[in-house]
Amino acid sequence: MPDEHEAFSSPLRGLRLGADMTQTSLAAAMRERGFRWHQTTVTRVETGRQHLTIEEAAALAGLFGVGLDALTASGVPS
Numbered sequence: 131m132p133d134e135h136e137a138f139s140s141p142l143r144g145l146r147l148g149a150d151m152t153q154t155s156l157a158a159a160m161r162e163r164g165f166r167w168h169q170t171t172v173t174r175v176e177t178g179r180q181h182l183t184i185e186e187a188a189a190l191a192g193l194f195g196v197g198l199d200a201l202t203a204s205g206v207p208s
Contacts, residue, residue, distance in 0.1 A: 141201050143176045145194045156193075163189045
């Protein structure tokens with residue numbers, strides 16, 4: 131069973147790719163929302179090497195128009 135941080139990696143990448151968004155454009159969108167994100171931040175989050183705050187997770191959910199559950203491995207439909 132993946133830990134709670136790894137659970138964000140695959141869903142976030144899937145949401146980003148589904149929105150035809152690059153890591154750089156996702157980082158820019160998060161900066162517009164007041165977060166200090168860079169392309170490397172997206173890489174670290176997608177690979178489970180960086181933890182998200184609840185505020186970051188909520189901003190990502192809003193950005194992609196999904197609920198917070200869609201950002202967890204169990205919330206992504208198979």
